[in-house]
Amino acid sequence: MSELKKVITAYRKLSFVDRVVFFSTVSNDVDVREETLQHFLIETRMGDELACLYCQGEHVVRNGKRKDGTQRFLCRDCGKSFIPASNTVTSRTRKRMSTWVKYLKCMLDKKTLKESSEECGISMPTAFSWRHKILDALREVTDKVYLDGTVEADETFFNVSYKGNHKNSKSFTMPREAHRRGNDVHAKGLSSEKVCVPCAVDTSGISYARPVKLGKPNSSCIFTVFDGIIAPDATLCTDNENAYRAFSKNKNICLIQMETDSHISVRDGIPYGIQRINAYHRTLKEFMGRFHGVSTKHLGNYIVWNNLITNNKRKNEETLGQLFAQMLSSGICIRNRDISSRSPLPSLEV
Ligand SMILES: [Zn+2]
Structure with a gap:
């Protein structure tokens, strides 16, 4: 087998995350052009056989494009229609993948909501929910140490x-009187x-x-x-x-x-x-x-x-690419209301 064929065979065996690490190591950068990101998602999430993101069935056909140019697919096995980033934390947001990468970069640079929302052209509430969707998806990375x-x-x-x-809560009652911001907790x-x-x-x-x-x-x-x-x-x-x-x-x-x-x-x-x-x-x-x-x-x-x-x-750059891949491979979907309805206090069983 030629060296090139060996590399290609080895590459195909890599996991989604490892493929990103490979890409970003070779190119020393993360290509944030939308077209490249879409192509990358198809290749890494669906593979050469274009497997369905929901049932892994291989009877998947291209099914036109969305207004923004994103390729749509239809699975003839389970009947679901999807795009390359479906079934991830980015689902239902109708924003481009390049915006998500840009936002993730803002997070690695510790930028505030205001700074990030301006840089990515999204609203402050959207920036807030993206922050938590990303952190939910990446929790696995910090939990696996x-x-x-x-x-x-x-x-x-x-x-x-x-x-x-x-805000908007019918079920939450403040368990104590409010402290003014900046006031330290009373009891030392x-x-x-x-x-x-x-x-x-x-x-x-x-x-x-x-x-x-x-x-x-x-x-x-x-x-x-x-x-x-x-x-x-x-x-x-x-x-x-x-x-x-x-x-x-x-x-x-x-x-x-x-x-x-x-x-x-x-x-x-x-x-x-x-x-x-x-x-x-x-x-x-x-x-x-x-x-x-x-x-x-x-x-x-x-x-x-x-x-x-x-x-x-x-x-x-490597971190960004790797974390982006990790974020999209975690396969969790989070709705905005899931973020606001979280338990107000630590809820671990101890
Ligand atoms: Zn399917």
């Missing part, structure tokens, strides 16, 4: 915010008005965090957050918090805890600390600060966003 080596863990807290729950300490977010970061800087409950952490919430995320042969470093002890014992993970008021603990002549996790907390708080108060129901998504950026050490 595996922390290894020396892992530092510590929880951080965010004030509860019911922002975004009142870990009251039930703080959302607990256990966070961890490993030797290579890969991090994981997730809002879990109100108030102080307990061992079951540490379990919920870190089970399957921290490698069994890792060394876990934390402050003096009790909640980590049961977890490390059950998982047989070596635990090194700092004495109260001490930032360092020496074990077998090796100093262990929690500076890296403190630095992660600072970065996360700084990131959240850009949005002037994040609603608690969306806190998890903003953490996904922060971690997408901090976990990605690759070149921007």
Whole structure:
């Protein structure tokens, strides 16, 4: 077999995401021309046989074009009509794929809703729902991490915010009197008005965090957050918090805890600390600060966003291409009303 044929055969075996990585590595850029993106979606999502996006049937025919030039297909097996980006978070938006790529780029550049909506020519409410659709689709990327080596863990807290729950809601009643923006939560300490977010970061800087409950952490919430995320042969470093002890014992993970008021603990002549996790907390708080108060129901998504950026050490173009592919391969459809009707507080079972 010729070298070229070998490459083509190998290419056909690649997954959708790997094909994008391959493309962006070879071209060192993401081609955001609409025509190229459409062609790319047909090739990667439907394959050479033009398989149906719903039933995988191969009796699919071209079925004219939409006004904007997007190719339509019809599946003779299941009778569904679709376009190359159907059945993804971009469904029902009738916007061009190039606009979605541009928007994703704005997110990687940490742009505000106003900046992104102006740059992409979409309204502010649309920009807001795209933000959450993208983060829902990309949650898998930040959830699939595996922390290894020396892992530092510590929880951080965010004030509860019911922002975004009142509008058009018949079912939501404010559980307490409203705070004025900027006012700190009245009770100092870990009251039930703080959302607990256990966070961890490993030797290579890969991090994981997730809002879990109100108030102080307990061992079951540490379990919920870190089970399957921290490698069994890792060394876990934390402050003096009790909640980590049961977890490390059950998982047989070596635990090194700092004495109260001490930032360092020496074990077998090796100093262990929690500076890296403190630095992660600072970065996360700084990131959240850009949005002037994040609603608690969306806190998890903003953490996904922060971690997408901090976990990605690759070149921007590769990341963009890869994330775009990931976004369209996750196969989830989210309606705007699903975003606003999310639970106002962390809803994990702990
Ligand atoms: Zn079909």
